[in-house]
Amino acid sequence: MAIDPSSLTTDQLNTFIVARLAVSGIDLNLLPTTADPVTGAPTQAQVLSSLRSFVLKTPTAINGWRPVPATTTDADALSQELSPPLEYPSITEAWTGREGR
């Protein structure tokens, strides 16, 4: 069964966020701990709060979507055949020259 990310604690999320930033070489400690009007950059606490909210909502909503096949039988398998990824949909439309609408 799929696990619900809302069960993650604040500490778990903070650890994940700091670790993920570090994996890409980004040091959260370079950000201020109190408001910095000179740069306007968010504080460390603001970053953690914002990213916790983002992590709990956005990835789940995106990875929960799949194109829906016409039949519910073997839906996951049939869905794999639908809507291959297009980075540039309008360009692909021209290259494939689909006619009519």
Place this chain on the structure above:
Amino acid sequence: MTREFNRRVFLARSASVAAGTAAAAALPATAFASPAAGGPDAGAASLAGGKKVTVPDVDVRPEARQDPTEATVAEAVTLLRHRKLSAVELVEAHLRRIATFDSVYQAFNAVTADAAREQARAADRHPGGVLSGIPLCVKDNYYTAGVVTTANSFIFENFVPPYDATSVARLKAAGGIVVGKGQMGPLATTRATTPNGTVTTVNAWTPGDPSVDPGGSSTGPACSVAGRMACSSIGTQTGGSIVLPSNQQNLTGLKPTMGRTSVYGVIPLSYTRDHSGPLARDALDAAIMLSVLAGPDQNDPRTLGLPAVPDLVTSALPVRRGKKVVLRRATTIGVPPDYLTGVGADVLALRHGFLDQLASIPGAKIVNVGYPDDWGLLTDTFNNVRLSERTEPFLPYLRQDPKLFGVSLLSWLQGLFLSGDEWITGQRAKNHLLRELLDGVMSGCDVLLQTGPVPFDILGLPELALPIGFAPVGSDPKVPVGTILGGAPYEEDRLLEVAAAYQAVTSWHTERPADPVVAAPLSRAAVTGPPRLTPEQAAATSA
């Protein structure tokens, strides 16, 4: 249908290339721009290589004869051509307004007055291309050779590009004169602010009230044209940044189809969604500007192998049958379910008026269309898929010091928290959304009205913003209201045809804001408004 024609032309050209023949020779002379030569002079080479843009004489309004800063590009071209105006006079008139009023508007990051004057003198001696002598504003995320290009960010505060962006090169090759770099949201995200979030550019219609949304992120280019400090401008759009400031400041903005214009030499925000296009005074000006910008560029593979650029200038000229304005082609305009809901009474009345006016033009047919059930999900939450694209090119700066991103940092960090598989899901959703739009929502219409820019941004489809009236906002009695038309791939001409017909029977687009009170900046502290954006606001309103 145009798309069928585009397909035939596309396949014909492919066949010509495969056969080793010169593609251009096998096709109508007006259908193709010569491929741009590689290197930083690509734009100039392309324009010099055969793309010829011509502007017919137009009737020049009395206001434009009296004050050249009132003129549209087409009017200015007409006056210049008939020696009723010199390039020096035209450029000086705009520079005077910059000197007088930009302390209030704050539309420019940099003003290149000396170079502009020199180029104006040269244009009077030797008139060049279609934009010869026309003063222009360029958003500050376009590379400009030898001129600081900051994108309003700490990251680029001292960056002097070694070459012009292709779009800038093409404008210059056509004779355009850049009078300055336009203010923008930091790294093309929000309304124009300094990197720390302090609001800069105001809405030219409410110069004393910075709380009124001027639209972003191409805020400065929009304000420069609305405030008559430039005749026209170019901006960029990733999430509404051409159409929204155009709507807010009574301009006609045209975000073309992905690939129609090059974004080589534009500081990236999201590779799959960054577009270059004009913020102009009317449909004809937008068409002239886009005609100069459009076409293949060897430095931007997204521009290659695409349908030919149609005759956009002709598309933007109104057609009359007798004394009656008619649409150039019969066009069905789709009205989605949210178009007449969720807005105040003033805006709703303007939208009804817009639809009534359109319906009265012979050739226009208005139909209601529906959205599929997953439309909201795919155009709202899935809009976040773009965030990974801004993180990737900026990772070295994030590693160096995240404070370099100032108030805009959060959305750059959010991009790290979408995995590769989620990004792929987002690209699948684009395909799904494209088919839902073209085969479903737009199956019964040629043009779709929009309440926001996002779906057409996500899909790289063209959209055009145009004024439809004015409404009060707070204590400001007259703030522009615009609307957005979306089109099928590479059908900018269809959008221009509709806009040209509408503008031929209305005059909203000819109205200009009153001059600001120059003392206004001193009183700003007393005005209630958002003097600074917070990091959370910047993330929530980011393009």
